[in-house]
Amino acid sequence: MEASRPVNSRLLKWTIAVVIGVVSLLGVHYISTTSVSAQPGLSQYDAALDTEMAAKRKARTKAKKKKKKKTFHISRLSQNDIKLMANAVYGEARGEPYIGQVAIASVIINRSKSPNFPESPAAVIFEPRAFTAVADGQIYLTPNPKAKKAVRDAMRGWDPTGGCTYYFNPATATSKWIWGRPQVKRIGKHIFCR
Amino acid sequence: MVYGAISRVVMPIAVVGLIGAGMWGYQEHNEKNSILIKAENQYQRAFHDLNYHIDRLHDELGKTMVINTRNQITPSIANVWRLAYTAQSDVGQLPLTLMPFNNTEEFLSNVADFSHSVAIRDLSKHPLTAKEQKTLHDLYKHSKEIKKELDHVQTKVIDKQLRWMDVESAIASDDKKTDNTIIDGFRTIEKRVQEFPEVDWGVTVQSVDHKRKQRIQGLKGPRITKEQAKDIAVRFAGLQDQKNKLKIDVDSDGKGTDYTAYSVRIVDGNVDNPLSMDITKNGGRVVWFLKEKEIQEERITIEQAEANANRWLKDHGYDTMVAAESDSYDGLGVFTFVNQQNGVRIYPDSVTVKVALDTGEVNGFHAVEYLYNNKVRQIPQAKITEQKARTVLSPNLKVTEHRMAMIEGKMDGKEVLCHEFTGTFDNQTYMVYVNAQTGQEEEVVRMETEQDDEVEGMDETQEQNETT
Numbered sequence: 001m002e003a004s005r006p007v008n009s010r011l012l013k014w015t016i017a018v019v020i021g022v023v024s025l026l027g028v029h030y031i032s033t034t035s036v037s038a039q040p041g042l043s044q045y046d047a048a049l050d051t052e053m054a055a056k057r058k059a060r061t062k063a064k065k066k067k068k069k070k071t072f073h074i075s076r077l078s079q080n081d082i083k084l085m086a087n088a089v090y091g092e093a094r095g096e097p098y099i100g101q102v103a104i105a106s107v108i109i110n111r112s113k114s115p116n117f118p119e120s121p122a123a124v125i126f127e128p129r130a131f132t133a134v135a136d137g138q139i140y141l142t143p144n145p146k147a148k149k150a151v152r153d154a155m156r157g158w159d160p161t162g163g164c165t166y167y168f169n170p171a172t173a174t175s176k177w178i179w180g181r182p183q184v185k186r187i188g189k190h191i192f193c194r
Numbered sequence: 195m196v197y198g199a200i201s202r203v204v205m206p207i208a209v210v211g212l213i214g215a216g217m218w219g220y221q222e223h224n225e226k227n228s229i230l231i232k233a234e235n236q237y238q239r240a241f242h243d244l245n246y247h248i249d250r251l252h253d254e255l256g257k258t259m260v261i262n263t264r265n266q267i268t269p270s271i272a273n274v275w276r277l278a279y280t281a282q283s284d285v286g287q288l289p290l291t292l293m294p295f296n297n298t299e300e301f302l303s304n305v306a307d308f309s310h311s312v313a314i315r316d317l318s319k320h321p322l323t324a325k326e327q328k329t330l331h332d333l334y335k336h337s338k339e340i341k342k343e344l345d346h347v348q349t350k351v352i353d354k355q356l357r358w359m360d361v362e363s364a365i366a367s368d369d370k371k372t373d374n375t376i377i378d379g380f381r382t383i384e385k386r387v388q389e390f391p392e393v394d395w396g397v398t399v400q401s402v403d404h405k406r407k408q409r410i411q412g413l414k415g416p417r418i419t420k421e422q423a424k425d426i427a428v429r430f431a432g433l434q435d436q437k438n439k440l441k442i443d444v445d446s447d448g449k450g451t452d453y454t455a456y457s458v459r460i461v462d463g464n465v466d467n468p469l470s471m472d473i474t475k476n477g478g479r480v481v482w483f484l485k486e487k488e489i490q491e492e493r494i495t496i497e498q499a500e501a502n503a504n505r506w507l508k509d510h511g512y513d514t515m516v517a518a519e520s521d522s523y524d525g526l527g528v529f530t531f532v533n534q535q536n537g538v539r540i541y542p543d544s545v546t547v548k549v550a551l552d553t554g555e556v557n558g559f560h561a562v563e564y565l566y567n568n569k570v571r572q573i574p575q576a577k578i579t580e581q582k583a584r585t586v587l588s589p590n591l592k593v594t595e596h597r598m599a600m601i602e603g604k605m606d607g608k609e610v611l612c613h614e615f616t617g618t619f620d621n622q623t624y625m626v627y628v629n630a631q632t633g634q635e636e637e638v639v640r641m642e643t644e645q646d647d648e649v650e651g652m653d654e655t656q657e658q659n660e661t662t
Contacts, residue, residue: 071521071522071643072623074639097468102484117299128237128289149524152523162455177294
């Protein structure tokens with residue numbers, strides 16, 4: 001008894017150490033894997049929520065279908081393009097006044113019309129380094145209805161910037177070159193230029 | 195002894211923990227590297243692709259110089275169009291947004307537009323003019339310079355194993371210490387393109403360019419002051435009787451000579467729903483106004499809203515307008531009105547009005563197109579009758595309506611008188627415009643009607659209701 005006690009205690013200590021080690025390793029592994037896959041995980045949840053909401057909406061849509069109004073207009077960007085732009089607007093300017101959000105959407109539209117930039121809204125948005133919200137992933141936040149409405153207004157021709165294709169936040173802008181462009185106006189935190 | 199006991203417990207844990215952390219760190223490091231390499235590869239691909247496409251572009255332009263048969267030149271020019279377009283798309287995938295490279299992009303875009311306008315033309319009827327020959331020659335020379343410079347950069351990128359990721363961070367931070375070969379190379383190209391003598395791009399490109407310049411210059415008319423702008427804004431918004439209660443800010447836009455407007459912001463009571471408005475400095479015309487507000491339950495129909503919009507336009511001096519388009523989103527009715535003269539719709543003179551479907555109030559308006567296009571017009575006589583114009587139409591189209599309209603011509607942007615036919619194909623509505631002077635199809639527009647986006651459209655209104 002006397003002799004076996006230290007052996008036992010040492011065994012115990014080692015077991016504890018190994019268990020803690022394994023647990024900590026597992027913990028580290030868990031953290032590292034989840035931190036890498038945090039976004040997909042989140043979007044899965046969002047997707048589930050979305051389908052649920054869509055199902056609800058569909059149910060209500062059926063009930064309301066009869067009230068549908070007559071509309072007639074030129075075919076424009078798809079619903080998904082609007083969503084994508086709303087994501088960009090929300091990521092770039094969610095704290096800005098409504099007009100500021102319409103202005104950001106207008107810049108995207110003006111760029112896609114300009115020969116100096118890519119043609120589709122997606123190519124404009126994902127042009128490397130064009131938008132900070134794309135670079136830091138804020139574009140993957142879920143936009144609110146206000147951002148979507150701002151995009152729709154901009155698509156229907158409301159352009160608070162008067163045709164601008166650039167804007168920057170003077171507090172955070174790092175490129176000196178952007179200051180050299182002709183400035184048109186300031187809306188909220190952003191300065192818009194040609 | 196106590197210390198020894200503790201160390202006997204802690205040491206193994208620390209060792210195992212350290213190994214664990216080390217393994218984790220190594221794994222993280224590897225993952226980060228592989229992501230960086232993936233990103234770098236994307237840039238490398240776009241860059242080498244750009245070089246390839248510019249090489250081919252230069253080749254094709256060279257071919258157009260020596261081809262003398264008309265039906266051989268069209269495939270070559272069509273290739274120029276495709277390559278210029280692709281090269282521009284390659285540029286869009288490189289991190290050049292934060293440095294001046296826009297002249298080169300514009301150059302490529304103009305090459306694409308110019309070659310497109312030539313490629314789609316029937317060259318046996320309208321062969322290349324001497325002017326166009328010269329333009330092609332100029333483009334050939336310019337593409338040679340761009341190609342030479344790009345080639346030089348590409349050689350260095352490969353030989354010195356330069357990385358675009360470094361360029362990206364150098365541009366973003368204005369860092370002068372890193373290897374600037376790539377940035378300098380692209381700056382040189384941009385400078386060269388800027389120094390190119392003026393290329394004669396032909397009417398298609400010029401008309402777009404002209405329009406843009408005209409817009410930057412702004413409207414003509416007597417100059418107004420900030421105070422006058424304030425009065426105009428208040429009157430336009432119909433808030434004269436509450437003028438003393440309003441908080442009005444007026445900003446003068448832009449600096450230098452390119453400015454056009456005053457920005458007015460009116461806060462009436464509720465700070466969350468300000469009214470924003472732009473008023474031209476010359477002439478004091480309202481370019482647009484927008485009032486953001488939450489829409490409560492919809493009470494009026496789209497037809498009633500349209501009538502409201504029409505009445506509102508008449509009250510604001512637009513009295514010859516007819517509704518051409520209607521749309522509804524987020525509890526709003528949005529209508530585009532166009533000028534009508536002697537029964538002819540004049541599409542370039544268009545304004546857009548937004549009506550809230552709860553109160554029927556007009557809370558948005560813009561007239562950019564109208565202000566720049568409206569003028570005294572002499573509408574020409576149609577040489578082609580409706581009957582004859584109908585024979586041009588595709589047999590696939592079931593015509594339901596006909597009227598006369600003025601639209602901007604495809605080639606040179608000049609206004610042309612057209613027969614406008616509304617028809618359907620596969621349950622989709624199309625508007626086809628047949629030139630009333632030449633009898634050629636000028637434009638086809640696909641229209642979206644309510645059946646089109648029934649479910650999606652409903653989705654949107656539902657979403658609005660959920661949030662309010």
